[in-house]
Amino acid sequence: MKKQIGIGLAAILAAGLMTGSAWTQELANDEESLALLMEEGETVYANNCAACHGVEGEGGGGPALVGSSVVEGRSAVIYQILFGATDHGMPAFAPILSDQEIAAVATYIRNSWENDYGIVLPRSVEMRRSAPPENPAEDAE
DSSP: OHHHHHHHHHHHHHHHHHHSSSOOSOOOSSHHHHHHHHHHHHHHHHHHTHHHHOTTSOOSSSOOOTTOHHHHSHHHHHHHHHHOBGGGTBOOOTTTSOHHHHHHHHHHHHSSTTOOOOOOOHHHHHHHHHSOOSSGGGGOO
């Protein structure tokens, strides 16, 4: 009986890995994690960002993300996604998206099109979510 429960649990955990929505492995600054975040980030971007920032990050209702200095700065892009820029029409996604989803979309926009700025891990989002700066632009990395 215990063996069957263990096998069932392993199958549930494997299913979570395959869907990408509930990873059971720790993400790291490596190629495998980058690929996982890019895949999820593309979906998050299409569902939440493309309408304003363009399908290819070219801009439109919102600014272009290709070559953006905000996208280049890890902290700046995390804060922008978390807390938005309501005075410019960008909503805050902190109440809508998880740390993992924000890490994924940040990684996606930082590494798509002409951008090549590196990975954003969920723990970086968690840290910034819990201690927002008074002026996010000053904390750009």
